[in-house]
Amino acid sequence: MSKRVEIYDTTLRDGTQSEDVNFTIADKVKIAEALYDFGVRYIEGGWPGSNPRDIGFFKAVKGSSVPDDHIAAFGSTRRAKRTCDNDENIQALLEVEVPNLTIFGKTWDLHVTEALKIELDQNLELINDSLSYLKTKVDRAFYDAEHFFDGYKANKEYALRTLKAAMDAKADCIILCDTNGGTMPAEIGSIIDEVRKVTGDYPLGIHCHNDSDCAVANSVIAVKHGIVHVQGTVNGYGERCGNANIMSVIPNLQLKYGYECVPVDKLKNLRTVSRYINELGNLKHNIHQPYVGRSAFAHKGGVHVSAIMKNSSTYEHIEPELVGNRQRVLLSDLSGKSNLIYKAKDFGLDVDSSDPKINAVVERLKELENKGFQFEGAEASFELLMRKTMGTFTPFFDSISYRVIDEMNTNMGSPLAEATVMIKVDGEQEHTAAAGNGPVNAIDNAIRKALLNFYPNLKDMELVDYKVRILTTGTGTEAVTRVLVESKDTDGTWGTVGVATNIVDASYQALMDSIEYKLLKDKEKE
CATH class of the missing domain: 3.20.20.70 (Aldolase class I)
Known part of the structure; x- marks a missing residue:
């Protein structure tokens, strides 16, 4: 005892x-x-x-x-x-x-x-x-x-x-x-x-x-x-x-x-208690906190992932479920085939490790991360990348063009943002404009307006977080920018990413990925 x-x-x-x-x-x-x-x-x-x-x-x-x-x-x-x-x-x-x-x-x-x-x-x-x-x-x-x-x-x-x-x-x-x-x-x-x-x-x-x-x-x-x-x-x-x-x-x-x-049966609630009390205090979760942090059982190096797929105890000191956590595999330019196969299974994809398309995904991932993309907080973008590279994704629409006007004069009081998008769905072209509270909000409103007639389920999707990071220091306003977007609907949340020297273009990439992911998931539920 x-x-x-x-x-x-x-x-x-x-x-x-x-x-x-x-x-x-x-x-x-x-x-x-x-x-x-x-x-x-x-x-x-x-x-x-x-x-x-x-x-x-x-x-x-x-x-x-x-x-x-x-x-x-x-x-x-x-x-x-x-x-x-x-x-x-x-x-x-x-x-x-x-x-x-x-x-x-x-x-x-x-x-x-x-x-x-x-x-x-x-x-x-x-x-x-x-x-x-x-x-x-x-x-x-x-x-x-x-x-x-x-x-x-x-x-x-x-x-x-x-x-x-x-x-x-x-x-x-x-x-x-x-x-x-x-x-x-x-x-x-x-x-x-x-x-x-x-x-x-x-x-x-x-x-x-x-x-x-x-x-x-x-x-x-x-x-x-x-x-x-x-x-x-x-x-x-x-x-x-x-x-x-x-x-x-x-x-x-x-x-x-x-x-x-x-009590033994209560230990599995450890992570829930930790996060719940952080939320009550409006405190940021420490992702690296032992046992309960999001990264506590996260694996990035290809050698590590290859090993845990055979036996998780090779790189985990306890079973994550004992404290209410879970194993995660991260995606980066350190990733090898093992990471991708693990993630593919997470996404419900049946992938053969000998499939040459896996190598194409690895190379594409490393190429994009070299440009500044980060998929560790944007797994929805990575799933789309994997599906597109392997030829298992059917587009829901084609993005033809977009334009954003951000206007300010002394008589207006605050800037006016307006976006215009041109999108084609099943051969039918939509040309739509919308205003917003800033250029990103305006372009988000315009995209949704163009697609709602075809996909009314987009009504229950909303953007809940938007992060911008400058990637190239010393270049001033010409710097490369990475945008991470978090979106949610009634079923959960997901993250997407965009990278460009133009912050609006980076935001557009992340927003389009977010919408595509939402449509993909809804279709799979049908």
């Missing part, structure tokens, strides 16, 4: 201290529900003594699907000149009426004498008194030993005395914090071993920051040295360089070492 490790998520408190993270109360409740559904044991909602939003969360979460037993609040030990009964922060913790409270106290003697400006023994009283008081009021009182590892290295004897003060108060777990994030993995293990000589089997936790890019490694190593409670945040959000990323901590412990952090 696997050992159980408590995951204590602090996304809603520590995570919101990241400079790019800002959640509303409604967002925080949704995140708490997602974490509870995922199987996280404790969800820290915030510091009710510090701001109204955290107080609002604790009120709102009581009407959610998350049981009280999974919610924790965070605060500090009482002030030196107050008793627990008249300390505002301690009382604010009790007012939110949750069964789990975490308070932090000073472990590093430097902070006691320089920040708190009190005697070392007085700090021990604050720790013991605060925890003893809270233990009479709530089900669980956790103690965060702030700056523990720095404090231990500076004054080992005093750091251990602070832990003893918390133990004497019967804290439910003592969490060793690498608050400045500068402790190395080897130090973490050896210090915990020394601590456990004093604490014995007393429950210990770990709370790591990522300032040395070691937070995940330190958290995993801590568990291997007897830690039973791990704190961290989703996607590593947090102040400065962030906190230990539980999106990596959990699968590392569960898949590599056999600890149970969340």
Whole structure:
């Protein structure tokens, strides 16, 4: 039977201290529900003594699907000149009426004498008194030993005395914090071993920051040295360089070492949880993030692809599906036959590796990428390229010409964009004009207007993203430009690409590919 490790998520408190993270109360409740559904044991909602939003969360979460037993609040030990009964922060913790409270106290003697400006023994009283008081009021009182590892290295004897003060108060777990994030993995293990000589089997936790890019490694190593409670945040959000990323901590412990952090059947939701919480925060997904990133199981080199087609374990450390991800093969000038055959199967094409047309596709791909085309974010354009090169694509229309006028004068207020296109469908020619908010929008409107009589299904297609990148620096406005377009309909999204020295022409190429792909997919559904 696997050992159980408590995951204590602090996304809603520590995570919101990241400079790019800002959640509303409604967002925080949704995140708490997602974490509870995922199987996280404790969800820290915030510091009710510090701001109204955290107080609002604790009120709102009581009407959610998350049981009280999974919610924790965070605060500090009482002030030196107050008793627990008249300390505002301690009382604010009790007012939110949750069964789990975490308070932090000073472990590093430097902070006691320089920040708190009190005697070392007085700090021990604050720790013991605060925890003893809270233990009479709530089900669980956790103690965060702030700056523990720095404090231990500076004054080992005093750091251990602070832990003893918390133990004497019967804290439910003592969490060793690498608050400045500068402790190395080897130090973490050896210090915990020394601590456990004093604490014995007393429950210990770990709370790591990522300032040395070691937070995940330190958290995993801590568990291997007897830690039973791990704190961290989703996607590593947090102040400065962030906190230990539980999106990596959990699968590392569960898949590599056999600890149970969340129910086994929930681990496959890892990527969904990561992306969902990013979306709530309007944050960009890190495609290179281990386990959950879009590139985590993506393969580009031809040798790699050839190997994974035979046995995926040759270049993948786990099965992507275990964490809700999937294997992907990328297309670039590094691609060989293996990449193309893999992608062909993705597209539902029956391709023989000995077919000489595969070589033609490889050569065409390399030729286009040399000109600046990029198909890694434009797989719809690549599928069209493959089909056309192999002779399996039947055109839906012929593009004859287009013209764009972008006019501005001082009396107009804003520029006027107008596009004219000439398109032929089944021998019938359409010559259409349309206005738009800029030249790209105008040409998009004109193309659709010309084709709608023939293909009314284009009504449910829309452009959702448009990216421009200058490829040749030092040439000013004569530079080669790459345009990536993302489109969607009711069935999904797809990307297309165009490259030209003329930004309108590059946009036209990408738009035409997008429409052709939409028509192709709709025809295949018939």
